[in-house]
Amino acid sequence: MHPAIRISSVTKRFGATLALAGIDLEIAQGEFFGLLGPNGAGKTTLISALAGLVRVDSGSLQVMGHDVQSAYRSARRLLGVVPQELVFDPFFTVRETLRMQSGYFGIRNNNAWIEEVIEALDLGDKAAASMRTLSGGMKRRVLVAQALVHRPPVIVLDEPTAGVDVELRQTLWHFIRRLNGEGHTIVLTTHYLEEAESYCERIAMLKQGRIVALDTTANLLRQFSVHRLRLRLAAGGELPVALRARAVEEAGSWVLSFADFAEVEALLATLREAGCPISEINIGQPELEEAFLAVMQRDA
Amino acid sequence: MTGFRTLLYKEVLRFWKVSFQTIAAPVLTALMYLLIFSHVLAGHVRVYDSIGYAAFLVPGLVMMAILQNAFANSSSSLIQSKVTGNIIFMLLPPLSYGEFWLAYVLAAVIRGLVVGLGVLLVTLFWDTPLLVAPLWIIVFALLGGAILGTLGIIAGVWADHYDQLAAFQNFIIVPLTFLSGVFYSIHSLPPFWQALSHWNPVFYMIDGFRYGFFGISDVSPWLSLMVTGTSFVLLAGLTLAMLKSGYKLRS
Known part of the structure; x- marks a missing residue:
């Protein structure tokens, strides 16, 4: 069985800055994995490389055994990414946004699952509302829903709870844990370390583009706390x-x-x-x- | 193909939702040109013996509307998506660069044709142009829209800010379309400007398009087709290479 994510000797340089300095990492299928590090450690670059948004200088990245460059179509179908930035298309309603995202992934007649995601993330009241009228927390929920419309087995959440209220956090974590329970692999980056401690079975800590600690959450606590x-x-x-x-x-x-x-x-x-x-x-x-x-x- | 179709649908829906701005406004602008120029210049300018100036003007205005709106559609959509960051929703899914290009170009062509048709319909009240060779009209409308839609993708991907896009539009697209024989025949120009016009590919788009209406043109429609077709192939190749490389989209 392929690991959910395999990252081998990945390096990436932006000008004089070495953003990723030789990352090797494997995440097993079904894991709830945490990627932690201070700002600028390379977390978002690594996620972007995995999603094909950043092209690495050397090394390779695979999602469920599919190379993100040479087999990008398969790799992207298997990956759902919740971006860190609160981005949205102001022209469309929530439901239109989700249906279009589903279509981009080549899935038609996906309305039953889209409605389920809308309900699970408590977006029902806003489904017909224009994206531009939503609050920040609601927009964040839509971002999560967009990453899930194609039912990816691997879900990457890049600081999903940044600046959102307690109610959303609980709704979100309830849903994410449910997905993890159903076998989805979850990769989380967050600055809220209590969230990582509560949910992640294993954690990698990044610093200046390198993995400086990689172990189970329990071992890290035992070793360093x-x-x-x-x-x-x-x-x-x-x-x-x-x-x-x-x-x-x-x-x-x-x-x-x-x-x-x-x-x-x-x-x-x-x-x-x-x-x-x-x-x-x-x-x-x-x-x-x-x-x-x-x-x-x-x-x- | 579902991914491509969805992106095309989204691009068409995007301009349709703000159709007052994207369709009605350019139709009104073209009508203003027709009102002013035909009123001021009628009787002073006669391009072809058998055709009144207002009738001569109509195909040029229709084609100019097609070209400018095709460019505006792809370029404005891309720059908005880049500046607001929602371009990520098109980059994360398994869409190929070819599907990406085709969806944006087709949406641009559709908007160009809708506006062009709108201009044609309102100008029908003025002076009905002939339709001598409709196939030429269709071919040049499609090719012209596709070329400017492709140029819009290049500009939208290249520009990092709205002012860069405005510079591209105001210093390249507008001069090319205005100095292309929309309002005059290039035979009325001094030799230097006449020679220069022959280097402007938009001149061939408009001249070939106009041939479809009147059966008269400054150069052979076959030459216009060759120049327009070659321009399209070259620009499409350049744009596809740019998208494949991930230029400014995938760092």
């Missing part, structure tokens, strides 16, 4: 000297980092033995943001 024990001491309480070295004071609380839950008992025992009075205690989960920053700083 820590759990935190946050303590607020009762009046008169003092943190035991044994814990001072590893504690950081933040807004009146002490924060102790630990890698494994097995350490928690030892920490609490130290506090108990010292008779340290505690008024509040909570344990924070590792965060992808922390892992992201650690990776970016490691490769600075």
Whole structure:
């Protein structure tokens, strides 16, 4: 079985800027994959190369085994891309836009699926409205719908929730997870790392056109992030000297980092033995943001 | 073919939805030309002995409307799509560069013909031109529209801003169409300008088109057909090569 996406030794230069510096990446069919990186890391260039919007200088890209240049028709039929920019054609209504997008992909009599996508993305009330009259959030929904009209097995979402409200995010993620559950491969780029952490099984982090980390989300969290024990001491309480070295004071609380839950008992025992009075205690989960920053700083 | 047909449909629907601006306005402009020029110059200018000036003017105005509107259709659609970014919707699907070209050119030809027909219909109230050889009329209308539609694609793809497109239109297309014998026969020009007119391919489009109405022309319609046909093949080849290379569309 071909991987959903295979990227081999891809390089791309824009003038003096090396946008992609030899990318190798495979994404399996059915994966929910995250592509993270700071602005200018090469995420959108990589997606554009995959979609045939950018022609690479060397290397190759395949969608479900079809080369995006030599077999572009097959590759594009298998790929749906939600672009980052909020673009639309002001001449047409939502339904016209979706029917035309379906037609561009060579699909006629696609109305049943188009209506299903319209309903799933809560666009029913606006289906007959002109694109120019829609709010930003509604336009974003149409962009997502446009990427899905030809039922692509591989869906790339380039910052799909940038600047949209909570309701849309929930509608969108509900639908995307449903599609992923039905076997569609999802590739997500986002600056909202909590979204990537919640949905992506595997993550690649890009920096200056290179992949600087590639692993499962759980492994990245384990490797680059820590759990935190946050303590607020009762009046008169003092943190035991044994814990001072590893504690950081933040807004009146002490924060102790630990890698494994097995350490928690030892920490609490130290506090108990010292008779340290505690008024509040909570344990924070590792965060992808922390892992992201650690990776970016490691490769600075 | 569904992709090509959809793109053609979209391009036709696009201009049809704003038909007041894309059809009615150019028809009115052509009518103004006819009113003013035929009123001012009637009696002063006689191009062909057997044909009144207003009748002489009509085919030229019809062809000018076809050419200018064919160019406007493809060029304005592409520059709008590029500037607003929605060109991506045509670049992501599996459309070939040939389908892309053909859809834009055919839509441009259709708009040119609709406007041209509109001009012909309103000018019928003025002075009914003859229709000596309708096949020539159809051939030159189609070829002229296709050439200017293709030029519109070149301009729309090349231009990054509206002012660049306006420069292309105002400094290339308008002089070529105005200095092509729409309002006069080139035989009435001094020798230098006459010789220069023979280098203008639009002159052959209009002269051949006019031959279809009156059976009279400045040069043989076969020569006009050869020049027009060759221009079309060369421009189509250039445009297809440009689209295949991804020039300004796929970086």
